[in-house]
Amino acid sequence: xxxxxxxxxxxxxxxxxxxxxxxxxxxxxxxxxxxxxxxxxxxxxxxxxxxxxxxxxxxxxxxxxxxxxxxxxxxxxxxxxxxxxxxxxxxxxxxxxxxxxxxxxxxxxxxxxxxxxxxxxxxxxxxxxxxxxxxxxxxxxxxxxxxxxxxxxxxxxxxxxxxxxxxxxxxxxxxxxxxxxxxxxxxxxxxxxxxxxxxxxxxxxxxxxxxxxxxxxxxxxxxxxxxxxxxxxxxxxxxxxxxxxxxxxxxxxxxxxxxxxxxxxxxxxxxxxxxxxxxxxxxxxxxxxxxxxxxxxxxxxxxxxxxxxxxxxxxxxxxxxxxxxxxxxxxxxxxxxxxxxxxxxxxxxxxxxxxxxxxxxxxxxxxxxxxxxxxxxxxxxxxxxxxxxxxxxxxxxxxxxx
Numbered sequence: 001x002x003x004x005x006x007x008x009x010x011x012x013x014x015x016x017x018x019x020x021x022x023x024x025x026x027x028x029x030x031x032x033x034x035x036x037x038x039x040x041x042x043x044x045x046x047x048x049x050x051x052x053x054x055x056x057x058x059x060x061x062x063x064x065x066x067x068x069x070x071x072x073x074x075x076x077x078x079x080x081x082x083x084x085x086x087x088x089x090x091x092x093x094x095x096x097x098x099x100x101x102x103x104x105x106x107x108x109x110x111x112x113x114x115x116x117x118x119x120x121x122x123x124x125x126x127x128x129x130x131x132x133x134x135x136x137x138x139x140x141x142x143x144x145x146x147x148x149x150x151x152x153x154x155x156x157x158x159x160x161x162x163x164x165x166x167x168x169x170x171x172x173x174x175x176x177x178x179x180x181x182x183x184x185x186x187x188x189x190x191x192x193x194x195x196x197x198x199x200x201x202x203x204x205x206x207x208x209x210x211x212x213x214x215x216x217x218x219x220x221x222x223x224x225x226x227x228x229x230x231x232x233x234x235x236x237x238x239x240x241x242x243x244x245x246x247x248x249x250x251x252x253x254x255x256x257x258x259x260x261x262x263x264x265x266x267x268x269x270x271x272x273x274x275x276x277x278x279x280x281x282x283x284x285x286x287x288x289x290x291x292x293x294x295x296x297x298x299x300x301x302x303x304x305x306x307x308x309x310x311x312x313x314x315x316x317x318x319x320x321x322x323x324x325x326x327x328x329x330x331x332x333x334x335x336x337x338x339x340x341x342x343x344x345x346x347x348x349x350x351x352x353x354x355x356x357x358x359x360x361x362x363x364x365x366x367x368x369x370x371x372x373x374x375x376x377x378x379x380x381x382x383x384x385x386x387x388x389x390x391x392x393x394x395x396x397x398x399x400x401x402x
Contacts (some may be wrong), residue, residue, distance in 0.1 A: 012049040027068025034061025081353025143195050186271050189252035199224045200238025200286060202265070203246060207253070215265040217256060218303055219278045219289035222317065222329050231327050233316050238286040245280065246272060257294040269299060285316025304370050305397065312382060352378055361387045363399035372399035 037058030044051050075297070192205035200221030204213050222232035224239050252271035261267055270277040276299065281287035283306045292300065311318045323330050353371060354361055356379035366372040376382075376389045382396040389398035 022372065026071060027065055030061050030064025030066070032061070033064060034058050039062065044336060068165050068302075074077050112358065117362070153377050156278045170359045174388065185253050186254060189254050189271065191250055192253055194246045194249050194251060197239060197246060200235065200281060203242065203270070205253075205274055207266075213263075213265040214253070214268055215261055215263075216281075217267050217269050217286040218289055218291060218297060219281050220328060221281060229331070233320060233323060234286055237316065239282065241284060241286055242277075245277060246270075247389055249273070279303060279306050283310060285310035285313070285318050288317065288326075299398065301369070306372075308369075308373055308397050309395075356380075360390070363389060364401060366402060369399050369402040372402060373397070 014203075016117065021038070037054045037060070039054075040057060041054035044054060060108070087291050096210055120158065190207065192207040194203055195211065196204040196215070198204060201216045202213065202217055203216075203330065204211060206212075222235035223229045224231050224235040249272050254268070254271065255265070255268040256269060261373065275352035278287075278349070279299070280300060282289065282303055289300075289303050289307050317324050322402060352375055353367075354365065354375060356375060361375065363372055372389060376398045378386065381390065382394075386399075391398075
């Protein structure tokens, strides 16, 4: 910038010393200013700065040059008029020079900043385009994919673990399915309130404002109030169980087949707290499956399996050998000296579909689970299982899939 001022100042000083004509002096000054603008423009170009100031300075210089030529053309002016004009030109030149100097200084201060900004921008672009960043992005993408794979694998393992317990206990799964099947939707069934427990398989309820006696379908408990029979073993236990589970409760009544028996009692399954009370008696060994008059019955298969589970566990009535008969319950408890009443507990060999001592049999040879169970017990089960019908769980229940 100092050099440019020197270029402008030298012609002015020389012109003043040798007393150049005003027009010639203005022409020289204009040329100097124009050169100054061109020089400033070249400096900005090298620095990479963008500014309109060099153009403005150059335009001012060219305008002064044009003015100088015009002044020389009008040579008829008096010396008196020339002197003030010279002063005016000098003042204008001085003001222009001062403005130009200020603009140049400001431009010079801004140019390093602009250059620095451009340098930073170029550096950022280079960093974005660098292979290192590409490698970093690829590494991040691979890491994200690995994390997703790990999460998916973990979820699959959790799902597999949640499924394994069901596979480990097929017996529990089968029993659960039976319970779900027996506890089918019964929300639309008639609702009654239990008012009295007669015995284990007979209760009285208030149904639609009317007292009704209900005889539980497909189950028979030992007698406690029969006019011609004494109190039988496990009869009081069955009655007490009914009192504990049913007294004062609201129950749902499910009919299946004929609605009433010849005593005008309702024949029904009884639901309490979401469970079927008939089946509960069988599970506890307090009743046997009986009075199958009008098959098929909805819950018959589930009842047979519940009875077999109680029988295998020697629960309740099944804990007394020979106590349960085809017609009910023995009047006297069987002892070890009495003859075994095998004909009442299981079919004889002539009634079985196959000879227990004959060729090997499997579950596909039988039509029902009860048929397979009778064959299994006739062959020595549960102590012996020569035909392998009980599988690997050894629970005394055979062919549970039938």
